[in-house]
Amino acid sequence: MGEFELIRRYFASGGPSREDIALGIGDDCALLRAPTDGQQLAVSIDTLVEGTHFLPGTRADYLAQRLIGAAVSDLAAMAARPAWFTLALTLPEADPHWLDLFSRALAERAAELDIVLVGGDTTRGPLTLSVQVHGWVTPERALKRSGARDGDLVLVSGTLGDSRGGLQTLLDDEPDQPSNAYLRRRFYRPEPRIGLAQALAPYANSGIDISDGLLADLGHIARSSGLGASVDPLLLPLSDELIASVGEDRARQWALSGGEDFELCLTAPADALTICLQLAAERGVRLTCVGHMQPGDDVLLQEDGVSVQLDRAGYDHFGETA
Amino acid sequence: MGEFELIRRYFASGGPSREDIALGIGDDCALLRAPTDGQQLAVSIDTLVEGTHFLPGTRADYLAQRLIGAAVSDLAAMAARPAWFTLALTLPEADPHWLDLFSRALAERAAELDIVLVGGDTTRGPLTLSVQVHGWVTPERALKRSGARDGDLVLVSGTLGDSRGGLQTLLDDEPDQPSNAYLRRRFYRPEPRIGLAQALAPYANSGIDISDGLLADLGHIARSSGLGASVDPLLLPLSDELIASVGEDRARQWALSGGEDFELCLTAPADALTICLQLAAERGVRLTCVGHMQPGDDVLLQEDGVSVQLDRAGYDHFGETA
Numbered sequence: 001m002g003e004f005e006l007i008r009r010y011f012a013s014g015g016p017s018r019e020d021i022a023l024g025i026g027d028d029c030a031l032l033r034a035p036t037d038g039q040q041l042a043v044s045i046d047t048l049v050e051g052t053h054f055l056p057g058t059r060a061d062y063l064a065q066r067l068i069g070a071a072v073s074d075l076a077a078m079a080a081r082p083a084w085f086t087l088a089l090t091l092p093e094a095d096p097h098w099l100d101l102f103s104r105a106l107a108e109r110a111a112e113l114d115i116v117l118v119g120g121d122t123t124r125g126p127l128t129l130s131v132q133v134h135g136w137v138t139p140e141r142a143l144k145r146s147g148a149r150d151g152d153l154v155l156v157s158g159t160l161g162d163s164r165g166g167l168q169t170l171l172d173d174e175p176d177q178p179s180n181a182y183l184r185r186r187f188y189r190p191e192p193r194i195g196l197a198q199a200l201a202p203y204a205n206s207g208i209d210i211s212d213g214l215l216a217d218l219g220h221i222a223r224s225s226g227l228g229a230s231v232d233p234l235l236l237p238l239s240d241e242l243i244a245s246v247g248e249d250r251a252r253q254w255a256l257s258g259g260e261d262f263e264l265c266l267t268a269p270a271d272a273l274t275i276c277l278q279l280a281a282e283r284g285v286r287l288t289c290v291g292h293m294q295p296g297d298d299v300l301l302q303e304d305g306v307s308v309q310l311d312r313a314g315y316d317h318f319g320e321t322a
Numbered sequence: 323m324g325e326f327e328l329i330r331r332y333f334a335s336g337g338p339s340r341e342d343i344a345l346g347i348g349d350d351c352a353l354l355r356a357p358t359d360g361q362q363l364a365v366s367i368d369t370l371v372e373g374t375h376f377l378p379g380t381r382a383d384y385l386a387q388r389l390i391g392a393a394v395s396d397l398a399a400m401a402a403r404p405a406w407f408t409l410a411l412t413l414p415e416a417d418p419h420w421l422d423l424f425s426r427a428l429a430e431r432a433a434e435l436d437i438v439l440v441g442g443d444t445t446r447g448p449l450t451l452s453v454q455v456h457g458w459v460t461p462e463r464a465l466k467r468s469g470a471r472d473g474d475l476v477l478v479s480g481t482l483g484d485s486r487g488g489l490q491t492l493l494d495d496e497p498d499q500p501s502n503a504y505l506r507r508r509f510y511r512p513e514p515r516i517g518l519a520q521a522l523a524p525y526a527n528s529g530i531d532i533s534d535g536l537l538a539d540l541g542h543i544a545r546s547s548g549l550g551a552s553v554d555p556l557l558l559p560l561s562d563e564l565i566a567s568v569g570e571d572r573a574r575q576w577a578l579s580g581g582e583d584f585e586l587c588l589t590a591p592a593d594a595l596t597i598c599l600q601l602a603a604e605r606g607v608r609l610t611c612v613g614h615m616q617p618g619d620d621v622l623l624q625e626d627g628v629s630v631q632l633d634r635a636g637y638d639h640f641g642e643t644a
Contacts, residue, residue, distance in 0.1 A: 022362055026546070027467050028399035028530060029364035031459070034356035040344055041363070042351035043440065045408040045454060049447030077350035086367040088410065088452040118365065125371030126448040130410040132367060137353070145349050208350060224348070 001094045003122050010103035011087070011117060018116050020083065030118035032084060032134070039136040044074035050127035055170060060098045061105035062188040063129065068106060069190030070211065071131040072113045073262040076192040077209035079143045079201035080135035082115035088130040090123045113192065143197060143207030143266070148225035152205055152267035152293040155276060157193050157285050159239040160214055161251050162186035164258025168246065182241040190262035196287075197264055199279040203272040208265050213257035214290075217265055219299050225267075228296025231256070233303055237288040256301075267293055323416045325444050332425035333409070333439060340438050342405065352440035354406060354456070361458040366396035372449040377492060382420045383427035384510040385451065390428060391512030392533065393453040394435045395584040398514040399531035401465045401523035402457035404437035410452040412445045435514065465519060465529030465588070470547035474527055474589035476613040477598060479515050481561040482536055483573050484508035486580025490568065504563040512584035518609075519586055521601045525594040530587050535579035536612075539587055541621050547589075550618025553578070555625055559610040578623075589615055 001009070012025040023031035034041065048067050050056055068085070075082050087106075091098075110117060115133065166187030169180040176184075197207065206225060208217045214231065222229045236255040243251050268276055273289065280287035291302070300307045323331070334347040345353035356363065370389050372378055390407070397404050409428075413420075432439060437455065488509030491502040498506075519529065528547060530539045536553065544551045558577040565573050590598055595611065602609035613624070622629045 022461065023464070023466065028396040029366040029402060029457070031400070031461070031464055032363040032365065034361070034363055036356075036358045036360065038358070039356070041354040041356055041456075043354065043406075043408060043454075043456070044351040045410045045441060045443050045452070047410045047412060047443045047445045047452070049412055049445050049450075052445055052447045074350040078353070080351060084365075086365060086454060088367045088369045088454075090369060090371055090450055119367060121367050121369045121452070123369045123371050123374055125374045125450060128371075128412055128447060128450045130367070130369070130443070130452045132365075132408060132410075132454040134363075134365070135351070139344065139353070142345075142353055144345065 001096070006094055006099065006122055007120070010099045011120060018083065021116060021118055024118050025120070030084070032118065035136055038139065040139050040142065042075055042078045042080035042135045042137050043132060044071065045130060045132040046071040046074065047128065047130040060102035064102045064105035065109050065189045067129050067131050068109050068113065069192055070262060071133045072115060072194065073190055073192040073209040073211070075133050075135040076194045076197045077143060077207055077264065078137055079141050079197040079207065080137035081198070082113055082133060082135045082194065084118045084134045085110070085115050086132045087117060087120035089120060090125040090128040092125070092127060113194070141201045143201055143204055145206055145208050145221045145224040148206040148221050148227055148267040148293045149269065150227060150293055150295060151270065153270055153273055153289045154218060154229060154231065154291040154293065155266045155268060156210070156214065156237065156263055156288055156290055157196055157280070158261065158263040159237045159242070159286065160210065160261050160263060161254030161258045162239050162242050163260040164254040165242045165245050180245065182239070183245060187260070192262060193264045193285065196280060196283055196285050199283065200266055200268070200276055203276055204266040204268045206267045210261045210263045210265050211259060213259040214265060215256050215299050221265065221267060222293070222299055225293070227293045229291055229293050229299045230302045230307070231291035231299060233301055235288060235290045237286055323418070328416055328421065328444055329442070332421045333442060340405065343438060343440060346440050347442070352406070354440065357458055360461065362461050362464065364397055364400045364402035364457045364459050365454060366393065367452060367454040368393040368396065369450065369452040382424035386424045386427035387431050387511045389451050389453050390431050390435065391514055392584060393455045394437060394516065395512055395514040395531040395533070397455050397457040398516045398519045399465060399529055399586065400459055401463050401519040401529065402459035403520070404435055404455060404457045404516065406440045406456045407432070407437050408440060408454045409442035411442060412447040412450040414446070414449060435516070463523045465523050465526055467528055467530055467543045467546040470528040470543050470549055470589040470615045471591065472549060472615055472617060473592065474615040475592055475595055475611045476540060476551060476553065476615065477588045477590060478532070478536065478559065478610055478612055479518055479586040479602070479607055480583065481559045481564070481608065482532065482583050482585060483576035483580045484561050484564050485582040486576040487564045487567050502567065504561070505567060509582070514584060515586045515607065518602060518605055518607050521605065522588055522590070522598055525598055526588040526590045528589045532583045532585045532587050533581060535581040536587060537578050537621050543587065543589060544615070544621055547615070549615045551613055551615050551621045552624045552629070553613035553621060555623055557610060557612045559608055
């Protein structure tokens with residue numbers, strides 16, 4: 001199977017499209033219509049590498065879900081509406097079974113996230129997948145990292161540490177079983193908080209998605225905003241499944257530094273807490289206040305009234321990991 | 323050196339920017355201002371993999387030039403104006419010397435091509451580089467593959483086969499010498515025909531950049547346009563350097579199927595030939611008529627009045643190569 005045949009068979013098969021796509025897969029470039037009302041284009045690129053981000057032999061459909069979910073989460077973190085994506089797929093071989101599983105899962109998950117594949121590049125080499133996502137956001141609604149203010153509350157969506165828990169069940173080579181299904185799903189199938197971010201954006205001052213761990217990502221907000229932050233570990237939202245799997249202490253540690261939960265971390269003034277909680281509840285998403293922004297230049301853990309300074313630990317591809 | 327430090331040190335160092343960048347490197351997404359006059363966004367993603375697209379040990383500055391040149395060539399092929407790009411960089415290790423050489427060459431070449439880095443992802447793994455380019459084009463000026471008409475002349479810019487010739491000197495492990503400098507430069511430093519494409523777009527019916535070889539790429543135009551094409555090998559523009567290096571027969575073969583020259587292949591009606599040649603001459607770029615579009619479903623070679631059917635040979639990552 002040649003490269004062009006591969007693209008035609010697996011990726012250019014139609015599927016749901018969008019009216020703002022003037023020219024999709026199959027030319028030198030995709031041609032896309034921009035809104036003319038002053039919205040800004042939000043773009044982000046994300047890569048998954050076999051052996052670095054996922055275990056060799058990971059199912060192709062899981063990879064597809066993780067890839068597109070993690071990438072769209074960056075759009076959600078800016079409160080942008082997803083629109084289009086491109087895919088750079090490097091494969092050791094053109095395995096029809098792998099490609100079939102991958103392309104179907106990618107198309108299905110992309111449709112759920114309202115984002116459409118408009119182009120790509122397929123090359124031979126060690127398994128590496130890059131996705132670039134494009135979305136649109138009204139400038140004054142964009143959730144930057146740099147907007148946090150002293151006294152803002154720190155809010156996080158969902159539960160934290162689950163993805164790290166799911167990864168552990170894989171590292172431990174546990175067989176698939178009902179008790180680890182939830183955690184593995186959290187690892188393989190990130191749920192970008194697109195709707196929640198757009199709903200909360202008018203009330204929030206800053207935002208990020210939790211990809212490197214809460215401490216690291218809140219650290220990005222703090223540094224970008226010229227502030228410090230305080231987090232109370234006892235307030236961290238933990239799932240029953242994670243606690244059952246690894247106990248409360250480890251669950252709390254992973255909630256702080258596990259990474260790849262792709263939940264939102266927002267900061268908002270205290271007087272916006274009620275409306276934020278209400279908007280989240282309307283969407284069926286848990287939203288928890290875990291701390292606040294304060295003067296300083298670090299993220300502190302505050303427990304029983306005592307502050308303990310920690311490293312801004314999190315996953316860092318070229319440094320030491322926590 | 324951590325991932326964040328790496329990005330800050332090598333890629334977020336400022337450099338020439340653009341007024342349409344609202345938010346550059348360092349947040350979850352870049353935020354970019356779109357023109358409000360109905361121009362369309364042109365996007366394309368390109369990947370280079372060590373061992374597939376370049377030899378192990380290739381100099382980092384050469385890689386940077388090749389990567390950005392090849393990617394911007396896709397914008398040129400649509401007659402789009404370059405604007406921004408993102409970079410997904412997968413590296414086996416964070417080697418400061420490599421990164422310094424790479425990032426400087428990338429910034430320098432990007433500035434020459436008037437395109438600015440707005441985001442990226444840096445991961446650990448086998449050396450793989452993906453670039454996504456973004457540009458803008460007025461819809462009626464976009465050079466699609468599908469617009470060729472029966473009787474259109476086939477025009478190509480520059481000379482063909484040089485890049486394949488440069489690659490051969492590397493495969494043959496020739497030392498650097500003045501006699502192979504030109505061909506190697508053509509391989510390592512593609513020159514996207516941005517200005518020429520925009521100048522010719524009002525007169526051309528279709529266009530593509532020659533990345534897979536003239537026969538393969540003209541084949542894409544022919545298939546997309548529901549036509550065939552005829553090429554006269556004796557008309558192919560060959561450089562003196564390529565003929566001196568490999569002789570005229572092989573030069574002609576590589577001009578047909580060598581690939582990665584990143585020259586333009588356009589089709590235009592015969593009555594536009596004079597103005598096209600004049601516009602190219604004004605820009606100091608050679609433009610040569612090498613054939614014409616005709617009814618049929620294949621690209622034929624026509625020499626001494628006799629047509630010979632050839633495979634649509636060219637580089638194809640998952641198929642047999644020519």
